[in-house]
Amino acid sequence: ILLSFTGHPEIFPLVFTTKTQEIFNCRVDEDVTEENCFKLIKKEDIIQDLKTRATVSDFHPVKKVVLEYPGEELLVVFDAKFQYGQNFYFVASEEAKENLLKPPETAEEKEEKEDEDEEEALEVHPYKPPVHKPWVSLGSEKEVEEESVKDKVIKIKYMISRVRRKFGAPITFTDKNASHVKDSYVECTSYEDKTYSIKMLEKDVGIQMVPKVREASTQTKWTYPKNAATQYFPRQLSNEEKEESLASEKLKEFLTSVHLRMEIALQQNEIMNAFFDDWKALAEDESSSGGKPDVYLKAYQSFTDLRYLKDRTISCVCWHPTIYGIIAVSARQRLSYEEEVNLSDKSLLQQSVILLWSFFDPIHPQIMLECPEDVSCFQFSPTDPNIIAGGCINGQVVLWDISQHEEKLQNAKTDADGIKPSLTEVEQSSTEPPLVRYCAVSSLQHSHKKPVTDIHWLPDYFEDNRMGATSENRAETCVQLVTCSPDCSVFFWDIPATKHPEQPSSEKVKEKDIFYMPLDVPDTFKRLDLCWKPLIKINLCESDPNTEYAPVRISLRELHYHYKTSEKVQSLNTLEVPAKESPYTEMRTPSSKNLKGPENISTGFFVGNEDGEIVYSNWKMEIDSDSAKPVSQKHTQKYTIHTETINTLQKSLFFKDIILSVGGRNFAIWKEGVTNGPILQSSCSAGRYTAGQWSLTRPGVFFIGRDDGNIDIWDLLKKTHEPSHFQNISKSMITFISPWIASPKQHFLAVSDNLGVLHVLEICQTLSDPARNEHATVLDYFEREVKYLKS
Secondary structure, eight states: OGGGGGGGGTTEOOOOOOHHHHHHTOOBBTTTOOOOOEEEHHHHHHHHHHHHHHHTTTTTGHHHHHHHHOOOEEEEEEOTTTTHHHSSEEEHHHHHHHHHHSSSOOOHHHHHHHHHHHHHHHOOOOOOOOOOOOOOOOOOOHHHHHHHHOOOOOOOOOOOOGGGGGTTTTOOOOOOOGGTTTOOOOOOOOOOOOSSSOOOOOOOOOOOOOOOOEEEEEEEOOOOOOOOOOOOOOOOOOOHHHHHTTTTTHHHHHHHHHHHHHHHHHHHHHHOOTTTTHHHHHHHHHTTTTTOEEEEEEHHEEEEOTSSTTEEEEEEEEEEESTTTEEEEEEEESHHHHHHHHHTTTTSSSSSSEEEETTSSSSSSSSEEOOOOEEEEEEEEESSSTTTEEEESSSSSEEEEOOOHHHHHHHHHHHHSOOOOOHHHHHOOOOOOOOOOOSSSSSSSTTOOOOOOOEEOTTTEEEEOTTSOEEEEEEOOOEEEEETTTEEEEEEEEOOOOOOOOOOOOHHHHHEEEEEEETSSOOOTTTTTTTTTEEEEEESSSTTTSSSEEEEEEEEOOOOOOOOOOOHHHHHHHOSSSSOOSSOOOOOOOOOGSSGGGGGGOOEEEETTTTTTEEEEEEEOEEEEEOOOEEEEOOOEEEOOOOSSSEEEEEEOOOTTEEEETTEEEEEEETOOOHHHOEEEEOOOOEEEEEEEEEESSSEEEEEEESEEEEEEEEETTOEEEEEEEEEOOOOEEEEEEEEEETTTEEEEEEEEEEEEEEEEEEEEHHHHHOOHOOOOOOOHHHHHHHHHHH
């Protein structure tokens, strides 16, 4: 590597790696720096490195120069500025090495050195001690005195004293408004100090902005309309021309040439839909991928009653499963939860009823169900909608049978289809709606000790025994209930089938003679009245005596039933609404051959309590080894996510293991079997969440009610950190939300508030029609969140 072109043939640039720098002790910024850049390396060490590392050695490019070097030590220089292109360079001559180590002095440096030597030789002064001289003032002490700070303001002295007996006495601090005590504080208001004033120069400036205006004109050529018409007729061939055309070689060649393309086109028609509407699909994609479709809840109807709902709050709302436009509500006293528990054993000052309204008469209820106490929750039977079960605030469970009034509910629309009378005529001709007395009420001593907060019908394909074991129900009739209460208990109730086989007329007459019941009281459950006891009692405190669980909501995995529509109701709906489909499609459970076996039925359930905790337990009983009595199993999981009472605990209609819980200022989505916590948890909101409900048609949509009267609409396909839309419904707190499908194109959402008003809203198409592959997309999202929790 010769650099004769640079003017220094004795310099050879080298690249020293970190290994080489450590071997020869020439590490950059440690052994060599920019100021001390020289390093002498013995020739023997370099030759030994060449033998040891051979071609890997950094001296290998200058091996020949090293071997021919006359001296014993070679000079290596650290080139910090890369003057010669590398981090080091090697000096190949003794003369250059000496010049670099001992550079020659310049002429100026030699002259300065000689001058200094001569001055030191000539000037030799003896030492003289300093002599004290008197100080002469030149006026500096006046300047110091003028600049010094002196106190001119007389200081104010305060003396603070305290009585001796108060020393060491306990001190109690209280909150007090300073404005209520005289001379308790001194307000230092700002004022203008005339001693210091800053004059501000003001200048009036006027600016006028005038847009540039340009006049332009255009002229379009208009052609007047003309009436035009044309006439055409098909071309017809004779039989001879047809035979000649079919037998021609030209037609055969044409068919042969297009045969393959025609076959491919037919295959494509089988694979894809040729009549697929691309524009409609494009609109769906925009609405599901970030567009801004119309999302709203349109007010459809509202119900209230000045007699039975005045100064009361609606506690539960249920739609009639099979009759269009019938909705039932229950009300209770407008009290806090603690006050309601304390007053649960007192008599009612106002008659409590369940009101059944119709869309076609929003002023008067169709029928009223008499209640022994205020009802906090109720549900229609899935297999027989004429049977209604409810839970009271005193802990009792009540059953009603409205089969005698089924025709009245069905005729509500028939009457409305005729001539509609005016509002005055309706008020004048209105009569008191029939009052239906309850058929059976549970025994008070065997009921819950606190209000029944949640009630559900068990599905019709299985039933439980006293040990909690499941068995197949071949009758396909819902005969069991599950209830929960803040008294730390979950009860399972067993009732007989409500439908009996038809009896001969003679037997009916005999039975009427033997058993006589009042006309206004159905005898459906006369054997259960006042003696009804729960089949299974699950005490949530037995497994953990130190902790009190007060369940207010319960959710079972197997609550996945569909309402059946009787043939009579089906035919009536078909006659009454010819242009629309029936409100509920008839979906009967499979036959006994296809029923799930008992081993496939899950006995686990989720419970939400008053403290905001979510508890997962099992209703199957275990035999205690000591007492040989059935006891409840221990809770496998417990989570504390919510800060207040759980008001909603609902399973998704599309995923049997997905649960929505709402309480306090947040909500959470759980997956059964995942023990790490919720797969989705919202942040704390400004207001309290008071109700929640999954959508019946879209897997990724649910509604949340708030205490300020707003409804938050959450769409997981769009946003997971905040609601995609919200809408104000009422001025007071939302107490209950219940959706309903009237027809494929008409979906309703019933929302009740704390003022006793029921709002029926029509759900827009965007919130009711599921997007393409929405079920698979939401399922994939849940699975990703589960993997994230487990990772």
